[in-house]
Amino acid sequence: MDGTLLDTLDDLAGSANYALRQHGYPQRSLAEVRRFLGNGIKMLMQHCGPAQLTKAEAADLLNTFRQHYLEHSMDATRPYPGILPLLDALQQRGVSMAIISNKLQPAVTELNAHFFSAYITTAVGESPTVRRKPNPDAVLAALTELGCAREEALYIGDSEVDIQTARNAEMACAAVTWGFRDRDELERLQPNFLIDEPTQLLELALPCADR
Template identity: 40%
Template sequence: MKRLVIFDLDGTLLNTIDDLGAATNHALEKAGFSSHPLAAYPAMVGNGVKKLLERALPSGMDTDEEVERLRVFFREYYDEHCADHTKPYPGIPQLLDTLQAMGVKLAVASNKYRDAVRALIDRFFPSIEWVAVEGQKEGVPVKPDPSIVFDILSQSPTPKAEVLYVGDSGVDMETARRACVDSVGVTWGFRPMTELKAYHADHIINTPEAILDIVSAQ
């Protein structure tokens, strides 16, 4: 049985894509660049805000200075509008309640900056007693580097054989592989099933409740 389940946030627990896209478009337009259709953003997210802005900028304009200028605009907007359109995926609140009732420890590991991660978790899942809620921090590499998983394990020591990592992207599957924990790829997020297979997800599921069988397996 798994005793700790670590969830990615964007594309796994919450559908955040419209608010991420709106914040990025706001930053682009404020800096004098053209915006993108919201449908373009699922392919850009997953590696943190810095990489999102690099991908959104025109080719050749993704310098460190330009990215930093846009990041200020992004955060100003996203801090105020991060929940305008964001909502949990169907079945996620019930899943978290069930896992908590089973005594399973729950954590979040996101490449989104930590203040936004905690604001969203507090807003949408106030009844869950998380053992750790972690996002991107200065000086700590982002996923797929496994440092964020090791940080969570330091806060809630658990044998790796009893840990499950759940996410929607190849970045998440690679994070789990590097951390030497089992991975679950979810198909309701931002990335296609082909990516989850290409990154060797240990399990691929189509509905949140399917996690319960994986957690309970001996």
């Protein structure tokens, strides 16, 4: 979701810096927050906060971020250019789609309902019962729900976590370059496909039955 379908950087950085200010810690730049994204909000705030925080201090910082972000997750967030036409074209071709995210489940549910509900009904986020990527459990469960074998599926993401998730799920992976990692970094990780424009995904995506 983040860095692939939606440009969420401004809202995530805004909530991170709000939490840092509230607790009297130095703020982070957009570039720093971008680099810290991909492993869920707990890791994000561990990187954003000062080193050597106590467990209680880290938990307080995380809770402040969580509360603020759930109220402000759509202030500046928008789909990347070309994403909505891509989803429409994929739907017309009969391609089934799901979202697997390390975002909090309430935010995933809200953002999917607001932006993508016409195209995507399966949207899984971080929760106490779902292990975060790169664990493949949520991906495999989504494939089961969609009725698609992993050999027929394509995992699309924007980070090293996504590429590792695809490998753990034994799936082909397309890494997009418009998200939270630079192209040369993604290239070094050797995904199956490197995607610079959303329209390139149309060349790769077919309904499961047609693969």
